[in-house]
Amino acid sequence: MRSRRDPYRQAKYGLPVGFPAQRNGDHVETAELLEEIYRSVVSRNPGEAEFHQAVREVLDSLGPVLAKRPELTEQRVIERICEPERQIIFGVPWEDDEGTIHINRGFRVQFNSALGPYKGGLRFHPSVYLGTVKFLGFEQTFKNALTGLPIGGGKGGSDFNPRGRSEAEIMRFCQSFMLELSRDLGEYRDVPAGDIGVGGREIGYLFGMYKRITRQYESGVLTGKGLGWGGSVVRKEATGYGAVYFMREMLKERGEEIEGKTCIVSGSGNVAIYTVEKLQQLGARVVACSDSDGYVYDERGIDLELLKQVKERERARISVYADRRGGGARYLEDGNIWNVPCQLAFPSATQNELNGHDAESLVKGGCIAVAEGANMPSTPDAVQIFQEARIAFGLGKAANAGGVAVSALEMQQNARRDTWTFEYTEERLRQIMETIHRTCADTAETYGSPGNYVRGANMASFIRVADAMLALGLV
Numbered sequence: 001m002r003s004r005r006d007p008y009r010q011a012k013y014g015l016p017v018g019f020p021a022q023r024n025g026d027h028v029e030t031a032e033l034l035e036e037i038y039r040s041v042v043s044r045n046p047g048e049a050e051f052h053q054a055v056r057e058v059l060d061s062l063g064p065v066l067a068k069r070p071e072l073t074e075q076r077v078i079e080r081i082c083e084p085e086r087q088i089i090f091g092v093p094w095e096d097d098e099g100t101i102h103i104n105r106g107f108r109v110q111f112n113s114a115l116g117p118y119k120g121g122l123r124f125h126p127s128v129y130l131g132t133v134k135f136l137g138f139e140q141t142f143k144n145a146l147t148g149l150p151i152g153g154g155k156g157g158s159d160f161n162p163r164g165r166s167e168a169e170i171m172r173f174c175q176s177f178m179l180e181l182s183r184d185l186g187e188y189r190d191v192p193a194g195d196i197g198v199g200g201r202e203i204g205y206l207f208g209m210y211k212r213i214t215r216q217y218e219s220g221v222l223t224g225k226g227l228g229w230g231g232s233v234v235r236k237e238a239t240g241y242g243a244v245y246f247m248r249e250m251l252k253e254r255g256e257e258i259e260g261k262t263c264i265v266s267g268s269g270n271v272a273i274y275t276v277e278k279l280q281q282l283g284a285r286v287v288a289c290s291d292s293d294g295y296v297y298d299e300r301g302i303d304l305e306l307l308k309q310v311k312e313r314e315r316a317r318i319s320v321y322a323d324r325r326g327g328g329a330r331y332l333e334d335g336n337i338w339n340v341p342c343q344l345a346f347p348s349a350t351q352n353e354l355n356g357h358d359a360e361s362l363v364k365g366g367c368i369a370v371a372e373g374a375n376m377p378s379t380p381d382a383v384q385i386f387q388e389a390r391i392a393f394g395l396g397k398a399a400n401a402g403g404v405a406v407s408a409l410e411m412q413q414n415a416r417r418d419t420w421t422f423e424y425t426e427e428r429l430r431q432i433m434e435t436i437h438r439t440c441a442d443t444a445e446t447y448g449s450p451g452n453y454v455r456g457a458n459m460a461s462f463i464r465v466a467d468a469m470l471a472l473g474l475v
């Protein structure tokens with residue numbers, strides 16, 4: 001075993017040396033065990049830095065649970081949870097509009113099915129590799145457990161780059177992808193949805209091909225479907241709305257509210273757009289949003305209709321928003337959105353988009369709370385800075401669980417051949433987010449870390465998955 005005083009680890013993760021149980025001075029054996037499990041995950045999954053990071057964050061939280069529940073160690077539940085149940089990798093050949101042949105790589109990691117069928121999105125982005133999908137599938141397992149709904153964890157995707165591709169090319173790619181993956185899916189087996197690069201259009205092409213291959217209209221095999229053919233109202237809005245509801249609960253604990261606050265929301269995809277929408281409905285002012293090229297600063301507050309026009313309908317870059325908006329809205333190419341002073345921040349673009357320096361800028365700029373709309377957008381040193389500054393920090397697996405929660409509500413509606421109203425569905429989402437917040441806060445308190453949502457979320461979700469695994473036996 002490598003020394004706990006490993007400078008490589010400290011430099012790479014920016015974390016204090018040793019697991020928290022050890023730093024807190026209790027249960028040295030537990031800290032050593034966690035260290036050993038982490039080392040083994042790193043050596044069994046070489047080169048998958050994001051997966052290591054996600055595992056480490058969860059293990060960092062588990063000391064107090066293991067101390068109370070020795071059977072979890074005896075049954076090697078952590079080691080079992082860190083190993084995906086199944087990993088599927090396949091080639092995706094397709095032909096572009098010029099007749100050139102391309103070959104991409106497709107993935108589906110079926111991580112854990114103790115609580116229900118595998119559930120989680122598909123990501124199409126050139127950066128996707130096995131480590132991305134594994135980290136997302138691991139996170140998804142715990143996120144889905146927090147929703148309290150009967151869904152296991154999985155994730156998939158491809159290194160396909162949809163940017164600049166025609167409708168016909170997107171369709172052919174989705175069809176080829178589904179041709180291979182269809183045999184591993186099913187309403188009771190594995191239910192994908194969208195993620196970065198996969199929205200309603202792609203879900204439509206994927207569903208169409210699945211229907212053709214299986215000769216069945218199996219609505220429950222995908223979520224995020226169109227409203228006219230089996231989709232649920234509020235699914236599109238759910239991740240963004242849910243992040244704002246989670247933020248509202250964190251603020252309530254501190255005697256604060258959303259109304260009147262200045263906010264920044266990174267990204268300008270589905271999550272970001274509906275975060276802005278709910279913030280505006282609740283009386284906040286959102287002054288900045290971004291894409292991978294730069295950010296827009298709009299002192300008067302983002303014009304939501306224009307943002308939707310540019311991003312949802314035209315699929316254009318965020319710079320187009322600034323050009324059209326005029327009146328002082330500025331586009332800062334290569335600018336860092338985290339330098340914009342705000343009270344509330346919603347990182348809603350992608351993993352590791354917010355590092356320690358960015359966290360310091362936010363703290364200096366007067367930020368009091370952060371809710372993660374993306375999966376793992378804050379690096380470990382950023383999280384540590386937020387916690388030291390006593391900023392309310394809602395980690396992604398809790399704060400962004402609204403999306404997958406409404407996916408599970410879509411599955412419920414499909415199973416009953418039913419459709420719910422917007423009001424009823426949004427009310428269910430609000431209740432779920434409030435319950436997740438309560439669960440995280442209470443669990444953190446019970447295990448001696450009041451106010452620490454990271455530890456609360458990790459411990460609560462781990463306990464739920466672990467208990468189901470113990471009940472199901474060694475399978």
Ligand code: GLU
Pocket residue numbers: 119120121122143191192193194195223375400401403404405407
């Ligand atoms: N990709 C989303 C997430 O990260 C949603 C998954 C789903 O709806 O299944 O949670």
